Amino acid sequence: MTILQTMVSVMLAAILTDNYVLSKFMGICPFLGVSKKLSSSLGMGAAVIFVMACAAAxxxxxxxxxxxxxxxxLQTVAFILIIALFVQLVEIVMRKLLPPLYKALGVYLPLITTNCAVLGVTLNNIDDGYSFGLSVWNAVCVGMGFTLSLIIFAGVRSKLENADIPETFKGIPATLIAASIVSLSFSAFSGMI
Amino acid sequence: MAEKSYLKEFTKGLIKENPTLVGLLGMCPTLAVTTQAVNGLGMGLATTFVLVGSNLVISLLRKVIPQTVKLPCYIVIIAGFVTLIEFLMHGFLPDLYDALGTFLSLITVNCIILGRAEMFACKNKVLPSVLDGLGMGLGFTLALFTMGSLREIFGAGSWMGLSLPETFPTMTIFVLPAGGFFVLGCVIAAVSKLTKKKAPAGVGCAGCPNAAACGGGCSTEKEAEA
Known part of the structure; x- marks a missing residue:
């Protein structure tokens, strides 16, 4: 396979068939927590793409x-420390040098340390034996897949708020069942690659 | 402290403050590894081991760790125990090790563990902290085992590797990712019905060090309670 083909197949896998949120179940907490509004989904998504790419690099x-x-x-210990330190560093640098960007993404940064998708993507890169360039590319694509699922789900949730839901299922159970349906639609992509 | 309250530290995690079904923490492993009851059980017990170990060490070091760098300290302690359980499982239970895959390493970022460190172990003596860790861990195990059993029975027509009669109708969707979300939603609804409490409105970031940044996605009542 040429490099381009590999890159496209990595991208399709990361965004559609093996979406980290909807089929690998990584990063569920921000998925359920931040997807209430479209704007916060976008902010969180952008922050995650950035941190994932840097963490992979x-x-x-x-x-x-x-x-x-x-x-x-020692990889688990080393990686999580690097991610924690890196997020802290990004926060400090961004606050000093890029205040507008910090204003937009700053609140999401601390959340990312404990986002298992970030640690997950670095560990999976190693497991899959990706080269340096491919690792970073994979991380960017996984971040995009994460953002996509967040955005889609933000739309679903805004509809869910007006729905008439049985008392017992109100709140998180209904949200999870909606997530189940979104995930089902993504499983239609399986076998594409 | 009286013996009774020690017992309470242990039992509160099982149902009343169950970290997964009531606190809504640690959702990722709850959804990911529960395609089989046995995986749920293994994941739960591995997490319990890490939780008890990290609670023990963090409680012992609670006066040594400076406030400003406590998060990195906790993470290193937790990651140390995770590496330990990875070794043990690789050596003694290689099948389970393969089945859990990356999620074994990801115990490090399970918010239950960091949450208990932040909320309990750093403020309490060693024995209550260990009991708290044990109770929370077993509550997590219970939730995972329930999820795993339901998904294995309805999805694959077997339980703990024993197959059910062939006439039992199976639905593959239960072992698909979509089934994970569905079963978890139903289990949480059932628990809130049985305990006659309202289902939690959002993800519980109780004790999560990032709660302040969480853009209102976290339920605040739980932290106040604890």
């Missing part, structure tokens, strides 16, 4: 270093 050389010293089993 930073963890790749670190993993090579760990392997060189025969310490690959």
């Amino acid at each position: 930073v963890t790749y050389p670190v993993y090579q270093l760990l392997v060189a010293f025969d310490l690959a089993y």
Whole structure:
């Protein structure tokens, strides 16, 4: 396969067939928490794409270093520390240098540390044996898939608010069942690649 | 502290403050690994191990860890225990290790563990913290096991690897991702019906260090309660 083909297939997998939220169940907390409004979904999505790409870029050389010293089993500890530190760093730098961007994305940044999709994508990159460029590309695409599902779900939820739901199912149960239907529509993509 | 209250620290996590079904924490593993009852059980027990260990260590170090860097400290302690359980499971239960995959590493970012560290272990003595961790962990295990059982029975027509009579109608959708969301929604609705409480309106970020940033997605009542 040429590089371009690989890139397209990675993109389709990350966004449609193996969407992290709807078929791998990573990042459910922000998915349910932030998807109430379209604007906050967009903000969260943008912040996640950015952090995921950077985290993938930073963890790749670190993993090579760990392997060189025969310490690959420390990857979980190393990766989560890097992500936590990185998010903190981005927050500080952004606040100083790009105040408008910080205003838009700042509130979502701390949430990302505990977003398992970010740690998940770095670990999966290693498992799948992606090269540096492909790791970053995969992270960007996974972030886009995350954003897409957030945006779609924000639309569904705004309709859900006017729906007549049985008393017991009000609140989170109804939201989960709506998520189930959205996820079902995404499973139609399976087998595409 | 009287013996009775120790018992309470343990039992509150099982049903009344069940971290998954009432607190709505740790949703990712709850949905992802519960295609089989046995996976749910394994994931639950692995998380319990990490939770008890991290609560123990964090409670011991609660006067040593400075406030400003507590989050990285907690994360390192938790990740250490996760690496430990990864090794143990790889060595002794290789099948389960393969089935859980990345989600075993992702115990690190399970918000139940960080939540308990933040809300309980850093303020309480060692014994109550361990009991709290054990109770919360077993409550999580219970929820995962219930989910796993339902999905395995209806989706694959078997339970804990034992197959049901062939006449039992199976619906593949239960083992698909969509079924995970559906079953969890129904289980939460059932629990809130049985406990006669209103179903939680949003994701519980109780004790989550990021609650302040959570754009109102978190329910605030729970934190006030605890």
